[in-house]
Amino acid sequence: MNFEILDSLFEPIVIVNKDNEIIYYNHMFSTFTKSSPRVIKNKKFLKEIIAENFISTLIDQTFETKSNTISKEELIDSLQDQELHVIAKGTYLLDKDLVLVSLNDITIEKNLYQKYRYQIEELKEIHHQIVQADKLTTIGEITASISHEISNPLTIASGTLELIKALFESEDINSQKELLDSCLNDVIESFMRINSIIKGMKKFLHGNEDKKEYVSVEEIIENSTRLVNSQLKKSQVSMEVKNNTESKESIVFVNSLKMEQLFINLIKNSIDSINSIPNNESRSIGITLDETEMCYEVQLCDTGAGIPTEIQDKIFESFFTTKEVGEGTGLGLAIATKIIESYQGTLELVSASSPTIFKITIPKMSTLSIASSTLNRDNAQELNLNILVIDDEVKILNLFNESISDSNVNVICASNPKEALALIDDGRFNMIFIDFSMPEMNGDELAKKIRELSYSGPIIYLTGKVADEKIKSDIASGLFNDHLQKPFIKDDIVNMMNKWKEGEK
Numbered sequence: 001m002n003f004e005i006l007d008s009l010f011e012p013i014v015i016v017n018k019d020n021e022i023i024y025y026n027h028m029f030s031t032f033t034k035s036s037p038r039v040i041k042n043k044k045f046l047k048e049i050i051a052e053n054f055i056s057t058l059i060d061q062t063f064e065t066k067s068n069t070i071s072k073e074e075l076i077d078s079l080q081d082q083e084l085h086v087i088a089k090g091t092y093l094l095d096k097d098l099v100l101v102s103l104n105d106i107t108i109e110k111n112l113y114q115k116y117r118y119q120i121e122e123l124k125e126i127h128h129q130i131v132q133a134d135k136l137t138t139i140g141e142i143t144a145s146i147s148h149e150i151s152n153p154l155t156i157a158s159g160t161l162e163l164i165k166a167l168f169e170s171e172d173i174n175s176q177k178e179l180l181d182s183c184l185n186d187v188i189e190s191f192m193r194i195n196s197i198i199k200g201m202k203k204f205l206h207g208n209e210d211k212k213e214y215v216s217v218e219e220i221i222e223n224s225t226r227l228v229n230s231q232l233k234k235s236q237v238s239m240e241v242k243n244n245t246e247s248k249e250s251i252v253f254v255n256s257l258k259m260e261q262l263f264i265n266l267i268k269n270s271i272d273s274i275n276s277i278p279n280n281e282s283r284s285i286g287i288t289l290d291e292t293e294m295c296y297e298v299q300l301c302d303t304g305a306g307i308p309t310e311i312q313d314k315i316f317e318s319f320f321t322t323k324e325v326g327e328g329t330g331l332g333l334a335i336a337t338k339i340i341e342s343y344q345g346t347l348e349l350v351s352a353s354s355p356t357i358f359k360i361t362i363p364k365m366s367t368l369s370i371a372s373s374t375l376n377r378d379n380a381q382e383l384n385l386n387i388l389v390i391d392d393e394v395k396i397l398n399l400f401n402e403s404i405s406d407s408n409v410n411v412i413c414a415s416n417p418k419e420a421l422a423l424i425d426d427g428r429f430n431m432i433f434i435d436f437s438m439p440e441m442n443g444d445e446l447a448k449k450i451r452e453l454s455y456s457g458p459i460i461y462l463t464g465k466v467a468d469e470k471i472k473s474d475i476a477s478g479l480f481n482d483h484l485q486k487p488f489i490k491d492d493i494v495n496m497m498n499k500w501k502e503g504e505k
Helices: 003-008 027-033 037-043 053-065 107-169 173-206 217-234 256-275 332-341 365-379 394-403 417-423 443-452 469-476 490-500
Strands: 013-016 022-025 074-076 084-093 098-105 213-216 238-243 251-254 284-291 295-302 346-351 356-363 385-390 409-414 431-435 459-463 482-485
Touching: 013 027, 022 037, 027 037, 027 098, 053 084, 053 098, 084 107, 107 173, 213 217, 213 256, 213 394, 217 238, 217 251, 217 256, 217 284, 217 295, 251 256, 251 356, 256 284, 256 295, 256 332, 256 356, 332 346, 332 356, 385 394, 385 417, 394 409, 394 490, 409 417, 417 443, 431 443, 443 459, 443 469, 459 469, 469 482, 482 490
Parallel strands: 238 284, 385 409, 385 431, 431 459, 459 482
Antiparallel strands: 013 022, 013 098, 074 084, 084 098, 213 251, 284 295, 295 356, 346 356
16 A cells, blocks of 8 residues: 555544554644654654544554444544544554554534534523513413403402301301302312412413423313413403314324413414404404324414415514504514424414414424434434333323433334334334223234234333233233333333343343
């Protein structure tokens, strides 16, 4: 091999023997180490120029395996007044019994990464402040109406307490037990209603916006409409929610608070649009939930004034508003768009004239789970497990997700057997957890179909039953490998995963 050809490369290269002696180096190596040819010649050994141990380790591994090796990102700070981030590669030269070490200097990229990362964090903080400002505006707009919502149950409670006091003062209180029980229930119900309103406001304003969880679209819509219910009543706007899905629950993997903010912004806009028409007799908002194979679709329509053609392209822009100064921030639709796009969904205007229709599209839970898991895998240095959890109960899915959120494990969840079967392919999952009882297909039926797809890894029953003959038979036949009895806690999940991590029994 003609080593001189290496001088034409713009990458630092040095060739060493088993004793770490420098046999050859190119011009870029001299520039990289800021060492003149005379200095390099006098040093003789590579360790004397680059003292970091990872270089020696890389060379030893390359000689031992007689194959190419590559290091992770390492820091070199033994050179003159400089810190360099590098990735080193060792190439074994079979005919010479030497190792060629090439150094990829990524210092500039690393510094740019840190710079842009800092700027991104700043932008995230600014965005968080803007979103929080929008929340405060929303709370401010609905506070007057909510005070009415609270005053009603307070009136009921105070009036009922007066009645209870009168009953206690009467001589025949024992004969009024049924009425007394009814009064107490009314008071409790009134205070629970007030508590629900206040908790909803606090959660909306101060909840954790970074936490993702498995939640049904139906629950998101219900929570959103509850917060704006007082405004609907005040504006005399009726609302109808239709669910055209076949699923028990339309489960997605999102931050529920952000999604509620999206719906609240859209509903508030609809109320304002309806109120903008003088003597508007048609005052209604409709929300319809549908599904496709991959997505859930929510259409929100209203009988408001519609959106003029000339501004339809601007309504999703930040700070664009048609309201009077002080009446709107112009952030509602812009924030809603950012929220839904962060979950690979879309928000679009379907119809601009009355009825005005917006459509929200959000990927189903399994699609979002895979996207999230892929991101985690890219960020993880070493992945221990990929597990699939199939259960139609949202709380079970969240328990799995939260139990191992801090560990180096990818969790993909499915809420029905059809979703699960679409995810199975050879080698993807190290372990599968299946609910024993599901509406569309029992756990053992699903397990048989999974085994038919040549999956040979551990399958764990999730069941509320004690290990009966059916479960024992399925385990003995190899259909299932184990069972996790409900109710279970985080430690039970972790212990079960550790038990079957290496295929141990």
